[in-house]
Amino acid sequence: MKQLFTYLITFAALAVIFSAMTGCGGVQSSNTNANNTATNASAQKQPGSSDYPPLASGLADAEVAMVDGTKFKISDKKGKVLLVNIWGTWCGPCIAEMPHLIELQNKHGEQGFEVIGLNIGDGGGSPEPLSDIKEFVAKQKLNYTIAIASNAVTNQFYLITKQQVVPQTILVDRAGKLRGVFVGGGPRIFSSMKQNVEKVMAE
Numbered sequence: 001m002k003q004l005f006t007y008l009i010t011f012a013a014l015a016v017i018f019s020a021m022t023g024c025g026g027v028q029s030s031n032t033n034a035n036n037t038a039t040n041a042s043a044q045k046q047p048g049s050s051d052y053p054p055l056a057s058g059l060a061d062a063e064v065a066m067v068d069g070t071k072f073k074i075s076d077k078k079g080k081v082l083l084v085n086i087w088g089t090w091c092g093p094c095i096a097e098m099p100h101l102i103e104l105q106n107k108h109g110e111q112g113f114e115v116i117g118l119n120i121g122d123g124g125g126s127p128e129p130l131s132d133i134k135e136f137v138a139k140q141k142l143n144y145t146i147a148i149a150s151n152a153v154t155n156q157f158y159l160i161t162k163q164q165v166v167p168q169t170i171l172v173d174r175a176g177k178l179r180g181v182f183v184g185g186g187p188r189i190f191s192s193m194k195q196n197v198e199k200v201m202a203e
Contacts, residue, residue, distance in 0.1 A: 004166060015062050024088065024090070024091040024092065024093060024094065024123065024165060024166050024167075026141045033060060041077075042150055049142060052173070052175060052177040052178060052179055053178050054074075054175075054176055054177050054178070055074065055170070055176055055177065055178050056156060056159065056160060056170050056178075057075075058076050058156045058159070059074060059153065059156040059157065059160070060073065060176060061074075061075050061149055062074070062077040062118050062150075062152065062153050062156065062170045064118065064147045064148070064149065064150075064153060065147060065148045066117075066145070066146070066147045066148075067130060067133060067134060067137070067146050067148070072147075074172070075164075075176060076118070076198050077114060077116075078174070078175070078176045079112065079174050080112045080113065080114050080174060081108070081112060081113045081114075081117045081171070081173055081174055081197070081200050082113075082114055082115075082116060082171070082172040083101070083104060083113070083114070083116070083169060083170075083171055083193070083197060084116045084118065084169065084172065085097075085101060085115065085116065085117050085118065085167055085168070085169040086117075086118045086119075086120050086149055086154060086167060086168050086169075087117055087118070087119060087120065087166055087167050088121065088122065088123055088128065088166055089119070089128060089133065089136045090122065090123060091123075091166050091167065093166075093167055093185030093186070094166055094167040094185070095140070095185060096121050096144060096185050097167055097185045097189070098140055098195070100190045100194065101117070101142075101144060102141070102142065102143050102144070104193075104194065104197055105143050105144040108185070108197065108201050109143075111201060112165070112174070113201060114144065114145060115144035115145065116144065116147065117142065117144060117145065117146045117147070118147050118148070118149035118153065118154075119133055119146065119147070119148050119149060120149045120154045120166060121148075121149075121151070121154075123166075125151055127148065130148075133146070133148075138154065143202065157170070160178070160181060161183050163183050164200055165183060165184060167184070167185055168181075168182070168183050168184075169181075169182040169193060170182070171193070171196055171197060171200060173203070174203075176179050179196065179200050180192075180193070180196040180200075
């Protein structure tokens with residue numbers, strides 16, 4: 001009995017560690033799914049196919065505020081390949097993937113590629129202080145676009161992925177079509193993300 005109890009405690013601890021490595025809890029919405037696996041849309045269709053779905057208008061046409069106060073819509077950036085990422089300063093897996101996002105921006109930025117990092121707030125529905133975000137961006141030396149995601153924008157992400165964790169990242173091609181969905185972090189996610197960015201950039 002004691003051995004069984006020890007096993008259960010060890011299993012629970014490993015489950016918590018694994019969860020912390022792959023994703024953090026995010027802002028609540030009405031769409032709940034605890035499955036943290038990644039869905040890769042581009043793995044299901046041939047590159048260049050016209051069958052890819054357009055990015056949902058609720059996300060594509062939502063106004064997003066930059067940290068400098070200006071606003072834009074994702075649809076305004078049609079013609080570029082976009083990697084749109086939601087994150088928080090408190091999220092360990094988000095921080096772990098940032099060097100990969102920096103690398104992708106460095107590699108493809110001059111070829112019409114843009115990483116957009118949308119801060120989702122404190123994870124409880126409230127925004128993070130702008131000064132904290134700016135300090136974090138400077139400390140991490142982020143070289144890509146940083147903006148603030150409202151709860152409505154965050155929920156649009158959750159409607160696409162059916163999961164409420166961060167980080168989450170979507171890949172959008174030059175035509176504004178959804179080409180990949182990546183939920184959580186870790187080497188497998190980073191590898192899949194990079195491979196799919198390379199494929200879309202080569203089209």
